[in-house]
Amino acid sequence: MIAVLKQGTDEQKMNSLIDWLRARGLDVHISRGEFHTVLGLIGDTAHLDTELLESLEIVESVKRVSDPFKSANRKFHPDDTVVSVGDVKIGGGHFAVMAGPCSVESPEQIAEVASRVKAAGASVLRGGAFKPRTSPYDFQGLKAEGIELLLHAKRETGLPIVTEIMNAAHLPLFEDVDIIQVGARNMQNFELLRELGRQKKPVLLKRGLANTIKELLMSAEYIMAGGNEQIILCERGVRTFETYTRNTLDLSAVTVLHELTHLPVIVDPSHATGVSRYVKPMAMAAAAAGADGLMIEVHPNPSAALCDGAQSLTPDDFEALMRAVAAVREAVKNV
C-alpha cells in the first residue's frame, strides 16, 4: 500500500504516522519527491482501514497495491472453484444453464416451463418466489407458496432449483432450495451476506446495478469470511445512460473476473437487456467471452396469453438459444 503525504507535511506528524504504522506490524519505506513524500507500506495491509488512513490530516491519498479481497483472490487460490449441486457442476470448465420464469405464477406454469427447459438442456430451474419490486403496490411474488411450487417442479423433473432470498429470516423456507440467489439490490446488504456465509448452500451473487467488480468481490468476501466458499458470481448489467436496453451488459466483467477470482461467473442476459430478442445474441456473446453459465428467463406461451414477458423467451426460443450457445462453446473450446 502506498500513502502519498500532503505537500509541506510537518516532519513530526510524519514520524508519528510512521510509528503508528510500524506499531501495526508494517514496514515503511520513505520516498521523498520534489513536491510530495510517499510512504510504501509493506506487510499485511489487508486489515488496515484505508478510509481511516486516507482521513489522516497529513495524507493526500492512499493506493492499494495488493487487492483487498483474499478468499476470493485467484492469486492465493489459483485453481477454479467448482460449485456442485447434485450432479450439476458450475465452473472449472463446467457450463450450466439456469432457466425458468421470472416469477413462479401457478403449478401449471412452473411445471410446463420446468419440463421444457429440462428437455432443452437446462441444468438448473430458476423461478422467483420473493420478488424485489421498486413499488410496494406491484406484485411481490407468491413467497412461501412459490417455493413450494418450485420444490414440486424439482421433484417432478429432478432439476435443482435456484431462487432469490430477500431476508435472512426466511432461511428456513429455503431448506430444500439448492442455490440461494442474492439479487442486485441486496449485493451490499452486508447483514444478509453474513448470514449466508454461516450456512452451507451455494450462493448465486448478482452484481449490483451501479457496483464495480471490486465491490462484487468484496461482497463475495463477506460470504466467504463466514466459511461458505460455494459462490457463483453473476453479471446482469449495470446502469448506464443507454435506454434501448434496461441495463448495459458488461461482458468484459467475465474476463476480468476470471483473472481476479477462482469463483465461477455466469451471465444473465434477460435482466441485463430486458428485451427478449436481444437475449440469444447476448447469450452467445457471453459463451464466447468464456462465461461458466447462463441464467435465462423462459415463460410458457399459451395460445391465448397476452403476456410474453418482454425479457422472457418462449420454450421454443430457448431451445434455439441452447443450440446456438452449444455451437459457440464448441467453436471456442479449441481456440
Next chain:
Amino acid sequence: MIAVLKQGTDEQKMNSLIDWLRARGLDVHISRGEFHTVLGLIGDTAHLDTELLESLEIVESVKRVSDPFKSANRKFHPDDTVVSVGDVKIGGGHFAVMAGPCSVESPEQIAEVASRVKAAGASVLRGGAFKPRTSPYDFQGLKAEGIELLLHAKRETGLPIVTEIMNAAHLPLFEDVDIIQVGARNMQNFELLRELGRQKKPVLLKRGLANTIKELLMSAEYIMAGGNEQIILCERGVRTFETYTRNTLDLSAVTVLHELTHLPVIVDPSHATGVSRYVKPMAMAAAAAGADGLMIEVHPNPSAALCDGAQSLTPDDFEALMRAVAAVREAVKNV
C-alpha cells in the same frame, strides 16, 4: 397512463388487451397515428403493473402520466409533513441540524462531541453504531455497545439521537433511539423498509448512490404503506465520474423533492463530498437551496490525534459552519 402499441398491431390482439384493461376498471381511449396506435388509460392505474403491461407482445412502451407514489405525493397531501422528536421539529419551516461522529468510538469521544455540537446549536446527535463497510475486514462499529454510548450521551445532553439500522432483527436495540436511519446501501432493502413501516419511530431515509429521486420516493412509499408517515429524506450524493469528491451532491434534488413530496428533506454534505473543507460551503448551499436540515460529521480533535477524519469537522469548524448556515437562512427567509 399511456400505452403505445407496436406498428402493425393485430386488431384482435388489441381488442383483447382493451377488454383486459377495462376488466381492471380502466377507461381506454384509442388514438390511431400514422405509425402507431396509442391507448390512453384513465382511472386508478396506481395498482397496474407497468412492467407487466410493457411486457405484452403488442406494446411498444408505457408512460405513466400520474406518479407511482401516492402517500408521499404532495398532490394528495399539499401540507408539509413536520417530523417531531421530543421538542425538535423537522420540516414545514423547521430546520434541524444532526451532528456527531461517523462512528461512536468511546464514551469520552461521544460525550465530548455531544456537548460541543449541542453548544453550537445542533438539535440531534448522530453517531454510527452499526457501520456498513464494503470490506468484511474493516471496522464494523461498536454495535450494541455503540447504541448504549449514544443513549448515555442522550441522557447527559438531552439531545435526541439518530443512528443507522442494518437488520430488522436489531430493532429491539433501537427502542430508545429517536430516529432510525436507513443508509444509502439499504435504500432498496425492501424487507427492512417494510419492517420500519410497521413501527412508529421516525425514519431517516438516505438516497442510494445510483438511485433516482423517484426510486427514493418509492422507498419512502414502502415505509408509508405500512402506516408510518414520519419520514425524513436525505440527499447524500450520487455516483458520477468525478473523483475529487467521493460522490456528487445533488442539491437540485432538494428543490425537486419539495415540489413532489410533503416530506422533509435534509442534506448530508459530509458523506457526499468526503472532504472536510468542502462541507461548510456545501452546507451553506444546501441552506440556500431550501433544505430542512443538515447532517454533519463532527469529530473531537485531541491534540495528539493523528486522525481528523477527511470528511469530519472539528467542533470549532462546526461552530463556524453553524454561524454561516444561520446567516444564509436569515438571508433566504425574506426572498
Next chain:
Amino acid sequence: MIAVLKQGTDEQKMNSLIDWLRARGLDVHISRGEFHTVLGLIGDTAHLDTELLESLEIVESVKRVSDPFKSANRKFHPDDTVVSVGDVKIGGGHFAVMAGPCSVESPEQIAEVASRVKAAGASVLRGGAFKPRTSPYDFQGLKAEGIELLLHAKRETGLPIVTEIMNAAHLPLFEDVDIIQVGARNMQNFELLRELGRQKKPVLLKRGLANTIKELLMSAEYIMAGGNEQIILCERGVRTFETYTRNTLDLSAVTVLHELTHLPVIVDPSHATGVSRYVKPMAMAAAAAGADGLMIEVHPNPSAALCDGAQSLTPDDFEALMRAVAAVREAVKNV
C-alpha cells in the same frame, strides 16, 4: 408524438396550442384523463422541435413515438448498407477487420505492422496520425507525416487505410485516405459531421464515451443529411463506474443497432477495455453478437522494446485472435 398536458390546463391555452400544431400540418387527437389531457400528434413530426414543444408552459412532457432519425432508420431502408473501399466490403454479411498501431510512429513500425496484419487476414490498416489527447503536453501524433507513412504502407501492402480526422480544415490531407474516422470525443462535433456529409469518402463514426445509441444515430444522421450514406458505426465502450477496464464495452449495442439501422456496426475492443489480454475474448464475443467487423490495435514487438501497449496486441497475438474470431463466425453462421 404524444404531448401530455399539465394538470388543470386552461382550455383556451390548450386550444391555441392545438391550432398552432394543426397549422404545422399535424392532426391532433385529444384524450382526456382523470388528471391529465394527452394530445396525440399524427403526421410528419420529424421536423417538429421536441424541446420547443416540451418548453411550452402547459406541456408536462413529450414522447416521440416514431424515431427522430430517418436516413439511418431501418424502417425506411430495410436492406443492409454495404460500405465498399476497393475490394473490401463491410456490412450485409461482409466482415472486415481493421488493424494497426494506435499511433503511427516510424516508417519501420507501420511497415512491419501492415505486412503482419495483412498476412493474418486484416482487410484495412488503421493507424493514428492526428491524436486527440486529454493533455496538451502529451504526444499529439505525427500529423501530416503520419498520413504520409500510412499512404506508403498502403502502397506497399494494398491495404486500404483508416485514420482519424480532428479538424475539417485538414480534409485536403485525407485525399488518399480510404475511410475517415471520427473519434469518440468528436461524435457531437456537429460542424465536423456536416463537413464529412458534404464529401464522399466512407466515415467510421465512433460512439461517444457517455452517449446513447440514439445520439450516435443522430450524429450519423448529420452526415447522411449532407448526402454521404457510407457510414460505419463503431461501438468502443462507454463510461461506467468500473475501473478494471478503461471503458465498458456495450455489446448489446451491436444487436440494438442492427435492429434500428441498416448501417454496418463494428466493435473496437482495444480502446474499450484498454488491456491487451481482454481484447481477444471481447473480439470473440463481438463476433458472436453479430458485429460486422472489428478494429484492433496491433503493435510490433521488437525484442528490446519496453513498450507493448497495454491495449495493443503483438502480431502473434493478433493472428491468434483472427483464428478465434473465424471459429466463432463459422459457428455462428449456421445458427
Next chain:
Amino acid sequence: MIAVLKQGTDEQKMNSLIDWLRARGLDVHISRGEFHTVLGLIGDTAHLDTELLESLEIVESVKRVSDPFKSANRKFHPDDTVVSVGDVKIGGGHFAVMAGPCSVESPEQIAEVASRVKAAGASVLRGGAFKPRTSPYDFQGLKAEGIELLLHAKRETGLPIVTEIMNAAHLPLFEDVDIIQVGARNMQNFELLRELGRQKKPVLLKRGLANTIKELLMSAEYIMAGGNEQIILCERGVRTFETYTRNTLDLSAVTVLHELTHLPVIVDPSHATGVSRYVKPMAMAAAAAGADGLMIEVHPNPSAALCDGAQSLTPDDFEALMRAVAAVREAVKNV
C-alpha cells in the same frame, strides 16, 4: 509520480525501465514490497506520457502525485485570475451575471431582453447564434445574423456579449464579440481549443456532460498553452441517472475548482436543471457555494406567446432571482 510494477517483474526489464526514466531526467526511488515493487519518480514529470508508462508490460499502474495541469494550477499561481471585459470584471471577488435568451430569435426579442436584464443588474448579455443541436433537423440558430442582432443590442445597451462558437473557421464573425463560449459538447474539441488559445478574447469554457473536473482543467490548459489566460470556467450540470432534471448540477465543483485553480468559476443553473422553477434556488445555492457569477436564460414573455422556455425565466422572474442572489451574497460576504 509513482509506478507500481507487476508482481514477479524481471530484474533486467526493471533496470532497463529505470535507465529509460533516468534518461528523461527523472530521479527514481525504488521501494520493494512483499508483492510489488514501487518506483517513485522525482523531477519534472509533467511532460511524461502517463499512458505510455502505464502501457509498459511490467507496469501495473501509475499514479500522478502532482497535477497534470500547470498554467491553470493554483499551486503555481496562487492569486485569483480576474477576467475583464470593458468595465466588467469576473473572479477575485467580482461577481458577474450573464443573462439572455437561449437563442437569438428576432431584433425585438433580443432588444427587449437586453434592456430588461440590464435593468435588473446583469452585466453581460448572452444569446445563442450558432446552436449545437442533437438533430440535424432542429433549429440551428440564426448564425451570422444572430451575431449581428447581438452586436446591435450591445450598442444599444452597452452590455458586453457572450455567444457560442462551434467552428474555428467562424472566428472572423466573432471579432466584436466580448467573450467566446465553448459549449459542453466541444469541451474536448482540442483543435478548437488550440485556436482559441491563439487569439486574445476571453473564453467561457463549459464542462462537458460526462467530464471530470480534471478534464475540464486540462481543456483550459489547452487554451492557456497557446498564450490566452483569460478563461472563465462554467459548471452546467453532468449526466447522471436522474430524470427530473435535465442534468445534475455539481455545485461542489465550484469549491473544488476554487481550490485547484485561479480561474473564475461561474454556474449555469438554466441548462443544468432544464426547468425554470428550479433556476432561482440553484442560483442562490451557487452564490452560497462561492461562485464568481451566473449564466441565466431569460426570455421575454409576450402575452400571447405559447412559449416560455421550460428553462427560461421571464424578465420578472429574473429580477426576483437577482434580488435573492444579492441577499445570499451579502450574507455570505461576512462568514
